[in-house]
Amino acid sequence: MRNVSEVIEHYLKQVLQQSPEGVIEIQRNELADRFECVPSQINYVISTRFTLEKGYVVESKRGGGGYIRIQKVALQSHGELLDHIFGTIGSMIDQSASEGLLYQLEEGGYITQREGCLMKAAIAREVLVLKLPYRDEIRANILKAMLISLLSK
Template identity: 50%
Template sequence: MKNISNIIENYLKEVIESEGRGLIEIKRSEIADRFQCVPSQINYVINTRFTIERGYHVESKRGGGGYIRILRVRASSKAHLIEEILKHIGDEVSQIATEDIVFRLIDEQVISKREAKMILAAVDRQVIAIELPYRDQLRARILSAILMTIMYENES
């Protein structure tokens, strides 16, 4: 059986896609009532599953008429997506952010699941067994080199 976080994530993604605009506005309490969970569970799902690395932009307004707006961000091309990711990576990137980036690349059909597994294996914290922040810096350099190779390969 799936855990509640996966169920909520899948529901929100389905609603985003079915709306056709790539955007939804929700009330945290309404979603919590729907899934019979605490509102903080909705916060957890949104904060961990709807990140910029995974291709989402989230806005929220607190208060009585408050809402959470989730926008699916799609790049105009694979090369543009990789360029945006490279800007986001910068000089260092955590393992969690790397995983989110790789999941997005799969979702956007830039890489295969096999390629994703190889990338994640190469940049895993147990493979890059050095102290922080050097580990995140090295991971960023490796991931950037891989993405540059993919971008140039797609152009040929």
């Protein structure tokens, strides 16, 4: 059985997919009531599963009429995709951000799950046994080289 975080994530992605604008606004407390969890659980799901690296923009407005707005970033053209990749990677990238980017590329159908797994294995901190910041610089170079090779078909 899936845990509450996975159920909430799945629900939000489903609602987002059904939204014609690709944007949803949710009330944190209402969502917590719906899933019978504490509001901090909603915060956890949003902050870990709906990140920019994973292809989402999140805005929140606090207060009585507050909301959380989640928008899926759509990459329309090949050029936009490459710009996004190079913007995300930059000259260095940590393991968490790189895994988020690969997740986004898998979700968008740009790379296969197998390709994603191979890239994650190649750029893992256990493989790149170097001190920071060298590890993050090497990871960025390897990731860019692999993605250029895959996406320039």
